[in-house]
Every structure is written in structure tokens, then in C-alpha cells.
Amino acid sequence: MTGETTYLGRITIAPKAIATIASQAALQSYGVVGMASKNFVDGIANVIARDPRHGVDVNAYEDHMSIDLYVIVEYGTRISSVAGSVANAVRFQVERAIGMPVSAVNVHVQDLRVSDTD
Amino acid sequence: MSDVIPQIDESTRQRLIGRYTTVDGNMLRRLTAAGLAWLRTNQQLVNSLNVFPVPDGDTGTNMVLTMQSAMDETSKETNRSIGQVAHSIAHGALMGARGNSGVILSQIWRGFSRMLDDLEMMDVESMAAALSEARETAYKGVVRPVEGTILTVTKDIADEAEKAVKNGTHSAYELLERIVVAADESVQRTPELLPVLKEAGVVDSGGMGLFLILEGMLRAVYSLPLDQPVIGVQPLSALNLDNASEAIEPGQDWEVVIDFHPEPALDIQDFYNHLETLGTSIQVGEGDGIMRMHIHVPDKTEYEPIEYVKTLGTITNVAIENLMAQMAEQSSKQALDGIQLETIQAGDIATVAVAPGIGIARVFASLGVSSIVEGGQTMNPSTQEILNAFENLPTDKVIILPNNKNVVLAAKQVIGLTVKQVAVIPSVSVPQGISALFAFNKEGDFNQTVEAMTAALDDVQCIEITTATRSVEIDGVQVQEGQIIALLNGRLAVSGDDIEQVAKDVLALAKAGEMELITFYYGADLNARHANEIADDIRQIYSDQEIEVVEGRQPHYQIIMSIE
Numbered sequence: 001m002t003g004e005t006t007y008l009g010r011i012t013i014a015p016k017a018i019a020t021i022a023s024q025a026a027l028q029s030y031g032v033v034g035m036a037s038k039n040f041v042d043g044i045a046n047v048i049a050r051d052p053r054h055g056v057d058v059n060a061y062e063d064h065m066s067i068d069l070y071v072i073v074e075y076g077t078r079i080s081s082v083a084g085s086v087a088n089a090v091r092f093q094v095e096r097a098i099g100m101p102v103s104a105v106n107v108h109v110q111d112l113r114v115s116d117t118d
Numbered sequence: 119m120s121d122v123i124p125q126i127d128e129s130t131r132q133r134l135i136g137r138y139t140t141v142d143g144n145m146l147r148r149l150t151a152a153g154l155a156w157l158r159t160n161q162q163l164v165n166s167l168n169v170f171p172v173p174d175g176d177t178g179t180n181m182v183l184t185m186q187s188a189m190d191e192t193s194k195e196t197n198r199s200i201g202q203v204a205h206s207i208a209h210g211a212l213m214g215a216r217g218n219s220g221v222i223l224s225q226i227w228r229g230f231s232r233m234l235d236d237l238e239m240m241d242v243e244s245m246a247a248a249l250s251e252a253r254e255t256a257y258k259g260v261v262r263p264v265e266g267t268i269l270t271v272t273k274d275i276a277d278e279a280e281k282a283v284k285n286g287t288h289s290a291y292e293l294l295e296r297i298v299v300a301a302d303e304s305v306q307r308t309p310e311l312l313p314v315l316k317e318a319g320v321v322d323s324g325g326m327g328l329f330l331i332l333e334g335m336l337r338a339v340y341s342l343p344l345d346q347p348v349i350g351v352q353p354l355s356a357l358n359l360d361n362a363s364e365a366i367e368p369g370q371d372w373e374v375v376i377d378f379h380p381e382p383a384l385d386i387q388d389f390y391n392h393l394e395t396l397g398t399s400i401q402v403g404e405g406d407g408i409m410r411m412h413i414h415v416p417d418k419t420e421y422e423p424i425e426y427v428k429t430l431g432t433i434t435n436v437a438i439e440n441l442m443a444q445m446a447e448q449s450s451k452q453a454l455d456g457i458q459l460e461t462i463q464a465g466d467i468a469t470v471a472v473a474p475g476i477g478i479a480r481v482f483a484s485l486g487v488s489s490i491v492e493g494g495q496t497m498n499p500s501t502q503e504i505l506n507a508f509e510n511l512p513t514d515k516v517i518i519l520p521n522n523k524n525v526v527l528a529a530k531q532v533i534g535l536t537v538k539q540v541a542v543i544p545s546v547s548v549p550q551g552i553s554a555l556f557a558f559n560k561e562g563d564f565n566q567t568v569e570a571m572t573a574a575l576d577d578v579q580c581i582e583i584t585t586a587t588r589s590v591e592i593d594g595v596q597v598q599e600g601q602i603i604a605l606l607n608g609r610l611a612v613s614g615d616d617i618e619q620v621a622k623d624v625l626a627l628a629k630a631g632e633m634e635l636i637t638f639y640y641g642a643d644l645n646a647r648h649a650n651e652i653a654d655d656i657r658q659i660y661s662d663q664e665i666e667v668v669e670g671r672q673p674h675y676q677i678i679m680s681i682e
Contacts, residue, residue: 027261030218034261074259076228078215085218115258118208118232 013098015058022067023052025093031082034072036110055110066104067094075114083107122302122333123295124340134339138291140239143203147192149335150207154185155344156334157327162650164330167323177323179654180217183661184224185331187214200240204231204248216661219324222256222268226328229255242293246279249297253277266312268324274304275332291339298336301329371442372420373399375412376427377435384409384430396422408434414441460486466560467567468511471519471551472499472529475672478548478639485555487519494672498524501531514538515564517571521551523608541568546608547580548639548670549680579633580607581624581679583617602676617644617676618652622659630681636663639670639678652677 005011026032035055057068067090073082087105094102126134141149157164157178164178191210192203208231211224229252237244253276256269263269278300279293287293308322309315315322334344374397386402389411393400397415404410409431413423420438427433460483462468471487473479474494482490489507493499508516516538520529523546533540541564545551557570582605586597597603597613604612604624611627614620630636636656640649646669653667670678 028264030222030260032261033259074225076212076255077221077225077259078212081215081217081221085221116229116232116255118205118228 015060016053018058018060018065018067018094018098019053019056021094021097022056022058022069022090025090026056026069026071026086027052029082029086029089031073031077031079032071032086033074033113036070036072036108061103064101064103065094066106067091067102068106068108070108070110072111072113073109075112076116076118079109079112083109122298123336124342126340134291135289138294138339139289140241141200141245141290142239143195143198143200146200146203146207146240147195149338150185150192151189152338152344153331153334154182154189156337157185157330158182159345160330162647164323164327167320167326177217177219177327179657180220181223181324181327181331182654183216183657184211184214184220186658187211188224188227190214199236199238201231201234201237204234207231214661219268219327222259222272222324223328225256225259226252226272229253240290242283242287242290245290245293246276246283249276249279264312266308266310266315267322268328270308270311271301271304271322271325271328275300294332294336294339298329298332301325301332305329371417371440372415373412373437373439373441374415374420374423375410375437376423376433377408377410378427378431378433380409380431389430392426393423396426459483459490460488460560462488462511462513462560464512465515466513467515467517467558467562467564468508468513468560469517469519469555469558470504470507471555472504472521472525474522474548474675475639475642475670477669477671478678481552481639481668481670482519482555485552486558486560487555493525494522494674497673498522498528501528501535504529504532505535508538509536516540517558517568518542519545519551519554521545521548539564543568543571543575545575547582548672548678549578549580549637549682550575552637552680553578553682577682579628579681581605581621581628581677581681582608582675583620583624583677583679584675586613618655621652621656621677621679625656625660625679625681628681630660630663633681634663635666635680635682636660637666637668637680639668639672639680641670641672641675641677643673644676649677 023035026035035052037054055070057070059066059068069086069090071086073079087107091102091105138145161178161182164181165176168177188207188210191213192206195203195206197203204227208224208227211220211227215221215224230248232255233248233251234240234244240248253273256272257263260269275297278296282293282296287296305321305325308325309320312322337344389402390400393411393413396419397413399412399414401412402409403412411423411427415423424433424436460469468488469486470489470491471479471482472491472493473482474492479490479492488511491499491504491507493503504518514537518529518532518540520526520542526542526544526546529542533542543551543554545554554571554574557567557574559567584603584605586599586601586603589599590597592610595610595613597610601613601615602617602620603610604620606612606624606628612620612623614623625636638649638653638656640646649667653665657665672678
């Protein structure tokens with residue numbers, strides 16, 4: 001639980017809420033075609049997570065947080081650029097909504113989706 | 119027809135239609151080079167359209183670098199078939215894709231080239247098919263496409279191409295013309311589709327970049343110049359004359375603004391061309407039958423624009439201002455107005471930073487500094503000035519960042535002159551001061567905060583570039599008076615005659631290739647365009663590093679760089 005205390009009381013934000021913001025931001029980023037379930041060993045045939053939040057891990061600390069994203073990227077894009085853009089977009093949207101600094105966004109590219117081969 | 123298409127007579131048009139019915143690989147290569155050149159010319163325009171404060175670099179710069187990589191790749195290609203050339207462009211764009219817009223651009227090329235695979239030549243049918251495939255490929259790269267972006271523009275031009283071919287367009291030249299018009303209209307529509315653009319009063323930057331690439335291709339067909347930026351008439355309300363006076367350079371002594379009724383109607387291109395012979399910083403606005411022109415001209419020619427405009431219509435109003443006098447007044451006023459300093463409450467820790475320029479002061483303010491003292495290399499603030507900066511703050515815990523080794527001592531003397539608890543972080547450069555502020559927490563424990571900030575000083579390397587005031591030899595580096603020199607962490611490291619070369623040499627010496635972020639504060643003696651050119655050059659070399667350009671406006675030092 002992430003939270004701050006105001007003079008009226010305490011505000012807490014569940015990691016799930018933060019994961020929702022992060023996954024929405026990631027899915028709007030160009031090159032990301034899905035979130036991956038981080039537990040590959042589950043043996044799910046389809047790696048694409050049904051609930052996009054399953055591809056997000058939020059670690060909240062006292063005054064900052066770090067986010068791990070498990071994404072699937074479109075084959076044929078420059079993966080480093082896509083990952084960089086995702087990290088920027090997620091940090092920006094989360095910091096804007098929550099108002100707490102995001103100290104790290106780790107992007108794990110779990111798979112590529114091949115729509116077309118060249 | 120849209121005003122992006124120049125007026126040409128019918129016989130020239132027919133000749134172009136006949137000459138460019140198809141496009142081969144060589145032609146595509148030439149067109150792409152033209153698109154890149156035109157985009158590069160208007161790069162700053164595209165950059166200025168960025169509305170998202172996401173640190174993703176600038177759209178214009180990212181698209182230029184992506185296209186540059188595409189061009190580099192295809193210039194190695196000797197095959198003349200359109201399929202081969204298109205593939206090498208797509209490959210180069212993929213390898214050099216930078217930022218969001220660059221990745222999308224590379225996908226557009228990827229789709230475009232796929233349809234041309236084994237073709238020698240491209241006719242209108244294959245061109246339309248390639249554009250459709252570009253649209254499909256671009257849209258496949260994202261789950262939730264945002265409309266009102268470069269994606270929408272791609273879709274609109276592909277749709278237009280399909281329509282045109284159905285309607286019997288049979289020349290590639292004609293098709294390109296229609297695509298450029300469609301792209302222009304599509305870009306103008308982006309604010310209707312994406313509210314954030316409308317709020318900011320701009321069109322989409324990526325879409326604009328794509329339009330400029332296509333327009334550059336068309337301009338090449340018309341043999342129009344590619345090295346002069348887009349000109350245009352803005353609505354009067356959009357004419358921002360306050361900002362225009364910010365970038366004043368030598369030879370811009372007078373600002374002349376004239377309102378007039380043109381009679382007969384004005385040929386804007388001719389008007390601009392003539393104004394360009396008179397001066398710089400040209401802006402033209404239009405509204406309610408009145409035209410307003412704004413220009414900066416050198417001394418003794420301040421009446422020439424008036425004489426010229428007299429020949430075009432009736433003048434209703436003229437304003438002439440002496441810019442040099444204005445500038446002198448501004449700099450003597452030490453204008454720190456408009457900077458939002460951190461407000462603090464009793465018990466908080468306040469920071470006081472010494473800043474050598476207004477731009478750097480802004481950076482400090484954005485990082486939570488509560489008070490700024492102006493000063494630096496040749497204008498060391500006195501102990502009293504530093505004391506005055508925080509005596510009235512409502513807290514008794516103060517941290518001072520001197521940001522210059524000559525100021526550290528004066529700052530330390532403050533400690534004995536106040537009852538407040540004061541610590542001096544011995545920052546000897548602006549980058550060190552900024553680095554220390556990242557460890558600052560106004561609600562933190564005083565001693566821990568001081569410790570953390572002091573430890574952060576060494577996280578950053580500092581480069582200062584200036585002009586040598588005397589000839590000297592230090593540490594084996596020979597310097598002639600008037601040469602450009604670079605100091606690395608306070609020690610003379612490189613000298614030379616060319617500022618760009620000096621900047622590159624000292625970055626190599628600092629092993630910038632092993633770092634992550636290079637921040638580039640350009641001083642009052644360097645204009646924004648030159649600074650951006652140097653930064654772009656550095657970007658080419660350090661493509662793995664983030665390069666940020668900040669207007670520091672510090673005196674004496676043309677460039678201060680931090681590397682971390």
C-alpha cells in the first residue's frame with residue numbers, strides 16, 4: 001500500500017491501482033502489443049495476459065516506487081527504442097496521477113509478436 | 119487546391135506528369151534525401167510542437183536521426199531497383215529508429231517496402247498498395263492507436279492514394295501531389311481528434327514531420343530550395359512578438375512593426391523574399407484585412423521596411439524600438455522575475471543556490487531551491503548578498519550551494535554571521551549543484567540531507583567551455599589568447615579554434631560514451647540555433663546517450679555540460 005498522511009487523514013493507493021495506470025500507459029505506447037504474464041512457468045499456452053495488470057509489478061517504498069513491466073513487442077520494431085518510450089510514458093503517467101516519484105521502470109520484453117515477416 | 123502546392127503553369131504540369139509516371143530506385147533515393155533535407159531544415163519547428171513533457175527527446179530531432187540512418191543505409195546500396203532501395207531505407211530506418219515517432223516512421227517504411235519487394239519500378243498502383251501496407255503495418259504496432267497523431271496522417275494519405283488511383287490518376291508525380299495535400303489537411307485536423315493538441319494550440323508533431331518529409335519530396339520535383347524553413351502567415355492573435363525579441367543577435371539593432379492594408383492583394387512569397395533582404399526575425403500576421411509585419415534590422419536601416427511597405431498599400435501604424443537599448447536595460451535589471459521559487463515552512467530546510475544565468479536559475483528553481491543569488495565566475499556574490507538571500511526565509515535550517523570554487527569561501531563565511539543553522543555544500547560547478555539538489559529533501563533530517571547532497575557531488579562530471587583570455591600552457595595543454603578552451607572538472611583539458619571540435623574532444627576525454635546523460639547548458643554568447651547544431655552533432659556520436667539541451671544564459675561560458 002502506498003500512502004501519505006494529510007491533516008484530514010490518510011490516503012492509500014493499492015498497487016493494483018498503480019498497475020492499472022501503468023498497464024494503460026504501456027498499452028498506448030507504440031510497439032507494445034500486449035502485456036505478458038510474468039509467471040511463464042504457469043504453462044499458459046498464450047503468453048499474453050488476459051488482465052493487462054498481470055504484466056505489472058509495483059514495488060512501493062516509503063517515498064518512491066519502482067515498477068516492473070512484462071511486455072510483448074511487435075516484431076520488426078527497434079526494441080530498445082520501444083522499451084525506452086514505454087519506460088518514459090509509464091513513469092510520466094504514474095507520477096502525474098499519483099504524485100509520487102517513480103525511481104525505476106524496468107521493462108522486460110517477454111516475447112515478440114510476428115504480424116508480418118520481411 | 120491547398121497552398122502547399124505552388125502555382126505552376128499547365129504546360130510545366132503536363133511535362134512533370136509525363137516525366138514522372140513511374141519511380142525507380144534512384145529516384146526514390148533522391149526523393150528520400152530531399153524529404154530528409156526538408157525535415158532537417160524545419161526540425162526546430164517540429165520540436166516546438168511537442169506537448170507531452172515526456173523526456174523522450176524531441177520529435178523533430180528523433181525523426182531526422184531516423185531518416186539520416188535510413189539515408190546512410192541506402193547510399194551504400196548500388197542496386198537501382200525500387201524494391202532494393204526501399205528495403206535498404208526501411209532497414210536503415212529500423213536500425214536508427216529513435217523515440218516513439220522514429221519507431222513509427224520505421225514501421226511505415228517497413229510496410230511500404232514490403233509491397234515493392236521484387237519490383238524494378240513503382241507505378242501508381244504499386245505506390246498506392248505500398249502506402250496501404252505502410253498504413254496496415256503502422257497500425258499493427260500498437261494495441262490502442264491514438265488518433266490525431268502520425269498514425270492518422272499515415273491512414274489519410276493511404277486512403278487518398280487508393281481513391282486517387284480509382285479515379286484514374288496515372289502519374290506518380292500527380293499522386294505525390296495529392297498525398298502531400300492530404301497529409302497537410304490531415305495534420306491540420308489533428309487538434310480536432312486529440313484534445314491535448316487543441317489545448318496547447320498546436321498540431322501533432324509526428325504528423326507534421328511526416329508531412330514535411332513528403333513535402334520535401336514534392337519540393338524536389340519542383341526544384342524548390344530545401345534549405346529555407348517554412349514561412350507562413352499566422353493569425354494576428356498567434357503572433358508572439360514578446361518571444362521574438364528574446365533571441366537578439368548582433369546586427370538586429372531595431373525592431374520594426376508595421377500594420378498596413380495591402381492593395382492589391384499581397385504575394386506572400388515575394389513579400390518574405392524582399393523582407394529577408396532587409397533583416398531577420400521576420401513574422402507576418404493577418405486579421406480583419408490588416409497585415410502586421412515584424413522584422414529586426416541593423417542600425418541606420420530602420421526606415422527601409424517602412425519605405426518598402428508604403429509601396430504595397432496603406433500603412434496604418436508603425437512602431438520602432440531600439441533593441442540594443444532594451445537589451446542593456448534588461449540585463450542591468452538582473453531580471454529574476456517570473457521564476458517560481460520553492461516556498462518553505464518553518465522547520466523545512468531551505469536551499470540557496472548561486473546561479474550564473476537566468477536559465478540556470480530556472481533549473482535550480484524547478485529543483486526546489488528557495489532563493490537564488492546571481493553570480494559566478496567573474497561576478498562573485500559577497501557574503502552579505504548570500505546572507506540577504508535567506509535571512510528572511512521562515513526557517514532556521516539553510517543549505518548553500520555556491521556552484522563555483524571562488525564562491526565557496528564567501529559562502530562559508532556566512533556560517534559565522536547568522537544564528538541560523540547553515541551548511542555549505544562545496545559544489546564548484548553548476549552541474550555539481552544540480553546533482554546535489556537531486557539528493558535534497560526539504561523535510562528530511564538536516565545532517566543526513568547535507569551528507570547525501572555532499573555525496574552526490576561526485577556523481578557528475580563537469581565540462582566548461584569558454585574563450586581563453588590569455589596565452590598559457592598548463593598541464594601540457596597549449597592555449598593562445600582568444601582560442602576556445604574546455605575545462606574538465608575544473609582542469610584545463612582541451613584547446614582549439616572550433617567550439618564544436620573542442621566540445622567533441624573534451625567529451626571523448628571525459629569518456630562520455632560510458633555515461634548515460636549529457637546535459638548541455640548553452641550560455642548567453644551562443645545562440646539557440648548554433649547550440650542545437652552542436653548538440654545534434656554530439657547526438658550523432660553519442661547515440662546511446664540521452665542529450666538534453668537547456669538554455670542556461672550564463673555569461674562567459676558558451677557551454678557548460680554535465681555528464682552522469
